[in-house]
Amino acid sequence: MSRLRRLGAVVGLAAATALAGCTGSGGSSEPQRSTAAAEFGAQDMGAMPVDRLRDGGTLTLSTTAWATQFNFHQVDGGTDTVAELASLVEPSLFLRDAKGVPRPDPDYLVSAKVTGTAPQTVIYRLNPKARWSDGKPVGAADFAAQWQALGRGDDRFHIADPTGYDQIASVTEGGDAHEVKVVFRAPYADWQRLFTPLYPASAISTPERFNKGWIDQVPVTAGPFKVGKLDRTTETATVVRDPDWWGTRPRLDRIVLRTLLPDAALQAYRNGEIDTTNAATTEDYAQLKNAERSEIRTGSAWDEVHVALNGARGPLEDIDVRHAVQRAVDRQALADVAAKGLPVGVPLLGNHIFMTNQPGYADHSDPWGTYDLAEARRLLDKAGWKEQGEGEPRTKDGKELRLRFVISTYTNRLGLDLSQLIQSMLARAGVQVDIVKVPANDYSAKYLNQGNFDLVIFRFTGLSYPGQAVSIYERPHGAQSFLNYGRVGDATVDKLLRRAASTLDKKRATTLYNRADAEIWRLGHDIELYQRPQMMAVRAGLANYGIPGLGDIDWTKVGWAGT
Numbered sequence: 001m002s003r004l005r006r007l008g009a010v011v012g013l014a015a016a017t018a019l020a021g022c023t024g025s026g027g028s029s030e031p032q033r034s035t036a037a038a039e040f041g042a043q044d045m046g047a048m049p050v051d052r053l054r055d056g057g058t059l060t061l062s063t064t065a066w067a068t069q070f071n072f073h074q075v076d077g078g079t080d081t082v083a084e085l086a087s088l089v090e091p092s093l094f095l096r097d098a099k100g101v102p103r104p105d106p107d108y109l110v111s112a113k114v115t116g117t118a119p120q121t122v123i124y125r126l127n128p129k130a131r132w133s134d135g136k137p138v139g140a141a142d143f144a145a146q147w148q149a150l151g152r153g154d155d156r157f158h159i160a161d162p163t164g165y166d167q168i169a170s171v172t173e174g175g176d177a178h179e180v181k182v183v184f185r186a187p188y189a190d191w192q193r194l195f196t197p198l199y200p201a202s203a204i205s206t207p208e209r210f211n212k213g214w215i216d217q218v219p220v221t222a223g224p225f226k227v228g229k230l231d232r233t234t235e236t237a238t239v240v241r242d243p244d245w246w247g248t249r250p251r252l253d254r255i256v257l258r259t260l261l262p263d264a265a266l267q268a269y270r271n272g273e274i275d276t277t278n279a280a281t282t283e284d285y286a287q288l289k290n291a292e293r294s295e296i297r298t299g300s301a302w303d304e305v306h307v308a309l310n311g312a313r314g315p316l317e318d319i320d321v322r323h324a325v326q327r328a329v330d331r332q333a334l335a336d337v338a339a340k341g342l343p344v345g346v347p348l349l350g351n352h353i354f355m356t357n358q359p360g361y362a363d364h365s366d367p368w369g370t371y372d373l374a375e376a377r378r379l380l381d382k383a384g385w386k387e388q389g390e391g392e393p394r395t396k397d398g399k400e401l402r403l404r405f406v407i408s409t410y411t412n413r414l415g416l417d418l419s420q421l422i423q424s425m426l427a428r429a430g431v432q433v434d435i436v437k438v439p440a441n442d443y444s445a446k447y448l449n450q451g452n453f454d455l456v457i458f459r460f461t462g463l464s465y466p467g468q469a470v471s472i473y474e475r476p477h478g479a480q481s482f483l484n485y486g487r488v489g490d491a492t493v494d495k496l497l498r499r500a501a502s503t504l505d506k507k508r509a510t511t512l513y514n515r516a517d518a519e520i521w522r523l524g525h526d527i528e529l530y531q532r533p534q535m536m537a538v539r540a541g542l543a544n545y546g547i548p549g550l551g552d553i554d555w556t557k558v559g560w561a562g563t
Helices: 080-089 140-151 207-212 262-270 282-288 319-328 331-339 373-382 413-428 440-448 466-473 491-501 506-523
Strands: 058-063 094-096 102-104 109-117 120-126 168-173 179-184 225-231 236-241 254-259 276-278 294-299 303-309 402-408 432-438 455-461 526-531 534-539
Touching: 058 080, 058 262, 058 276, 080 225, 080 236, 080 254, 102 109, 140 168, 140 179, 225 254, 262 276, 262 282, 276 282, 282 294, 282 534, 303 319, 319 373, 319 413, 331 413, 331 526, 402 413, 402 440, 413 432, 413 455, 432 440, 440 455, 466 491, 466 506, 491 506
Parallel strands: 058 254, 402 432, 402 455
Antiparallel strands: 094 102, 109 120, 120 179, 168 179, 225 236, 236 254, 276 534, 294 534, 303 455, 303 526
């Protein structure tokens, strides 16, 4: 269920992400009310001065699905695995703090400033030491190539998210080879999220290089680590210190990313084979809270769980059917299942753009997110789907009302529980739901990106820049759906989101985003569920790693306590 986009889109879209298997567990035998989330941006990183960490060592992490496309900006590459790898080996121009405030990373940027507003102009002053692994300096040509691939509307580049790049008018060299000048056609408030991760012009400047040059390989890097090995057989990626790195020397010798099913990751952690694992589920938390040589780190980030509805095909093309599906699902019951046995809150979400504990949050879920089985049945009657008796699917023109609920084989216990509960809830309204498991490595490329589903459950994460929502809720452009996998949208949402992203007044932008959110609910875009808690089990002694709130992990500071 996770589509993690910590860089670029979540989706950072996070980001998003995007973004594989749902994290969570177990059913609920007793009704409960999910409590409030922790303070927005709260972090728990095991902070420790770098000089108290030993030099060297290995950190072994798990990831939910093996990647074949390692270009994060390519539509099939926007996954948590690729985002994490990119953060280790490619430039991130800004690092966000726990509250999501971006600051230039001095290893890449001396400064970055808005120098004009009519038109908006940004001058990036680059660290003159910054170089790609092929020896070429990081420069304006790289910025220009990324803009041309993502922002010029060239459908030959199969991109995940054009937002912000499509508002740029020009990218040129500034006063010298270490300066980049970016001029925008229209103001873009979240300009600091652009060009992260930054890729080299040599590897993305043509559609062939952009789409195929990163399949099963990472051809060029410029980070504190470089790729040591991508092992498809064991589905393990290993990065090692880059001896040509010009910045702060990382404390770790290497970082290993192992692809593991959720249950296998839990067991691997308990066996000492990996150093961190998810603890934000009933079963996981119960098994990990008292584990030896381990601690639970908690915090609060931008992290939501939802069910996408495919409005481009099948019965859900009809807005009345989408509304009926929304009204037939008891969101609170699902949130209570996710919250059972956890020491943190799992609140219902009434907003697609702001979290419950985030400034700007307003609940627009009523009536679309309010459980009302009778109203769901009335809407299906209105849409022409006739009842056939208890336990039988409704029919229309000789066809049964059946929906395909696509989940990944990596979906864990909570993902399965939620899917089955939704299946049961919709059955009461006369909607037959068939749960279809598909290979985890195909989930994004062959199902999400192709709109090959009726229902899917997953997460968007890391949208600390609200402008990242544009690519999730804007109508598709031709064959490009970006992150709007269900392809539900309208001109009103497009206009409001674009106006908000171009509004430099934060208060006014928040108002516009909330107007867009109300329309997103009315359209039946999805079933927004709950705000996911942030809980992680971490091996004792691991410093400067854990739950970063709205921030980014500084991989040069991650290491093991001791000498």
